[in-house]
Amino acid sequence: MMNNKPIHMQIKKLLSILVVLVITGTCFGQVRWAVKAGLNYSNISAEDKDEVKANTKSVPGIYLGLGADIVMANQFSLQPTLIYAKRGFKQSGPSNVGWGKDFEARVSYFELPIDFLYSPRIGPGNLLLGAGPYLGYGTGGSWTTSGPVIVGDIVYDAKGDISFQNDNSTRGEGTNSFTYAKPWDYGAHFKLGYALLDRYIVSFEAQYGVANLTPNWGDLKAQGSLRNKSFGISLGYRFE
Numbered sequence: 001m002m003n004n005k006p007i008h009m010q011i012k013k014l015l016s017i018l019v020v021l022v023i024t025g026t027c028f029g030q031v032r033w034a035v036k037a038g039l040n041y042s043n044i045s046a047e048d049k050d051e052v053k054a055n056t057k058s059v060p061g062i063y064l065g066l067g068a069d070i071v072m073a074n075q076f077s078l079q080p081t082l083i084y085a086k087r088g089f090k091q092s093g094p095s096n097v098g099w100g101k102d103f104e105a106r107v108s109y110f111e112l113p114i115d116f117l118y119s120p121r122i123g124p125g126n127l128l129l130g131a132g133p134y135l136g137y138g139t140g141g142s143w144t145t146s147g148p149v150i151v152g153d154i155v156y157d158a159k160g161d162i163s164f165q166n167d168n169s170t171r172g173e174g175t176n177s178f179t180y181a182k183p184w185d186y187g188a189h190f191k192l193g194y195a196l197l198d199r200y201i202v203s204f205e206a207q208y209g210v211a212n213l214t215p216n217w218g219d220l221k222a223q224g225s226l227r228n229k230s231f232g233i234s235l236g237y238r239f240e
Contacts (some may be wrong), residue, residue: 040061078115
């Protein structure tokens with residue numbers, strides 16, 4: 001179990017930020033809603049306490065979003081989007097990040113990127129150039145390996161659950177729940193896209209985590225580092 005407040009309370013925080021931005025944005029200009037769906041490839045950038053980098057590979061996942069386009073000035077807008085995304089990573093051979101051999105992790109995140117968007121007119125639509133911060137919260141997931149996992153004198157099956165915890169010492173012995181990272185994530189988000197007829201949107205997006213997500217161990221601070229990273233493509237529709 002996660003040693004954190006209920007997940008739905010954390011998601012409400014992200015939703016509240018979106019609502020506040022939209023309400024504030026109505027004071028500046030027009031607000032238009034949009035939906036999107038896409039495919040992303042996610043991975044982690046990880047090092048142990050000796051600065052040895054983990055050799056991990058990307059895994060595919062879907063992401064779905066509901067956002068607002070808040071017009072601030074001519075060709076400039078603020079675009080907060082609440083996203084549900086499937087993320088993770090995999091390792092071939094013995095794992096120095098996860099457990100066992102051929103470790104693969106699949107996790108779920110709720111994220112809120114807030115892009116500052118420049119949209120010059122080009123042809124029948126608008127080019128979309130955006131960048132800004134993002135905030136994310138990990139909710140859980142699952143892991144698999146190519147064979148049983150031995151931790152100390154305990155043998156686990158080749159699969160199990162994933163949790164997010166700030167303190168990994170609370171995980172408890174004898175459980176096959178793997179601690180992926182601290183739950184709260186933040187970093188930078190980038191977007192390059194095109195809006196045809198001001199409605200139909202295709203976007204290439206990337207984000208890189210700034211937060212070190214390696215959990216603490218009791219009173220001991222995190223050793224090593226772990227950060228999320230991803231890139232993807234999405235299709236969207238903007239409502240009038």
